[in-house]
Amino acid sequence: MVIGNIVDNITRMAETAADGVNETLFEPVIRLGVTGLSRSGKTVFITSLVANLLDRGRMPQFGAAAQGKIIAAFLQPQPDDTIPRFDYETHLAAMTGKNPHWPKSTRSISQLRLSLRVQPSGIISGLRSPRTVHIDIVDYPGEWLLDLPLLDQDFAQWSAQAIALANMGKRAELAANWFAQMKDVDVDARLDETVAQKLAKSFTSYLITSREAGFSACAPGRFLMPGDLQGSPVLTFAPLPIGTGKRGSLYREFARRFEAYKTKIIRPFFKDHFARIDRQVVLVDALGAIHSGPQAVNDLRNAMVDILSCYRLGQNGLFAPLFGKKVEKILFAATKADHLHHKQHNALSNIMQALLRDAKDRAEIKSVNTAAMAIASLRTTVEETIQHDGETLDCVRGTLLDTGKQAVMYPGELPEDPMDIVSIAKQGATDWLDNDYAIMRFAPADITLKAGDGPPHIRLDKAAEFLVGDRLI
DSSP, X not given: OHHHHHHHHHHHHHHHHHHHHHHHHTSOEEEEEEEESTTOOHHHHHHHHHHHHHXXXXXXXXXXXXXXXXXXXXXXXXXXXXXXXXXXXXXXXXXXXXXXXXXXOOOSOEEEEEEEXXXXXXXXXXXXXXXXXXXXXXXXXXXXXXXXXXXXXXXXXXXXXXXXXXXXXXXXHHTHHHHXXXXXXXXXXXXXXXXXXXXXXXXXXXXXXXXXXXXOOOOSGGGTSOGGGTTOGGGOOOOOOOOOOOTTBHHHHHHHHHHHHIIIIIHHHHHHTGGGOSEEEEEEOHHHHHHHOHHHHHHHHHHHHHHHXXXXXXXXXXXHHHHOOOBOEEEEEEOOGGGSOGGGHHHHHHHHHHHHHHHHHHTTOOSSEEEEEEOBSSOOOEEEEEEETTXXXXXXXXXXXXXXXXXXXXXXXXXXXXXXXXXHHHTTOSSOSSOOOOOOOBOOOXXXXXXTOOOOOBSHHHHHHHHHGGGGO
């Protein structure tokens, strides 16, 4: 067993070194991680980004495209043979074909390689031949990302933190059934598997309802998407009040299962996928959080702190592919900007910037290359101005997802000063002081794409420029 592990590690190091030499000397690779917090539109983002990089007619703020440097763009087989391919063609057909509809969300990791043939720029560009830059897009659930802070906690620390969080504000109502079951349990009693399963089930229900209520921090993530692990011991545990930890007790067994979750689920994801990413997009449904209330916004703020604390941040040198990569750039993107009139886009961007600034300060990360912006991966609405009770309202019109009928929406006026949102969220208020913010669920619009154009979007070109533009010069 030991010899086998040594050989496996040597083989892995040799393969990594070979890939690193090729990447460093011949064909650069940008490994772009894409994840999203609850209902942020991750599948739509990846599909639209790829479509608009293949057909760049709607990408004026993407420098390499605007300057005509990209000679060709094409898809290739992804380099990781054991990871499913992101089903780009099926998702694009769903979004832009007849009877357009939202594609199914991905529930596990997937990958796609997009290659760009780029003409070098500069004084001696005419003497240099075009080069190929590969963009490996790694798609993974946001719930997996929020699991990573658990690696630095033991069961007692995690339990105390999870119970304290569940006692805050509206979460306490959602956790009532779990708390009732936990109250009746003797944590030092001998393990009873029926009791263990009931506790795990009630805790999982609390996590699910919390996510549905607009909260972002809902870990462990695999409890929300168990897949083949459904019912396994590694997902059959829950936070507990402190116990003695005597052998054979419920507390001792739950602590063991928590460690198994870290060892068998979180660490393999970190080692095999997360630690190899050098650019990252985190998609956020900020409008949904604002609609859900101040506590959901504060929960999002805390989730962004946890996210920033997960990354090994810094700049990659020439030999980074050989010796290990750092995350050079992180983009926090507030999606669904098409649910707002363009006059409010700046306010949404400012709220995201404020949340990011606060997260960077609390995570003690000051000088990393991060950005926040408001985007729409697929534009579903048109803008419209109406008169209502003597007021002029800047609205959007689209097709409602539930009914298929056209509707005009005025979501409310976001404040010019983002701290009007963030400060109320920090205070733990249950409702906004002056305004409620409404959202509707829109279906994709019928569109006819011209040759050379990708799907309509808002600021996807600006996002692409931030994420990969510097590697295409």
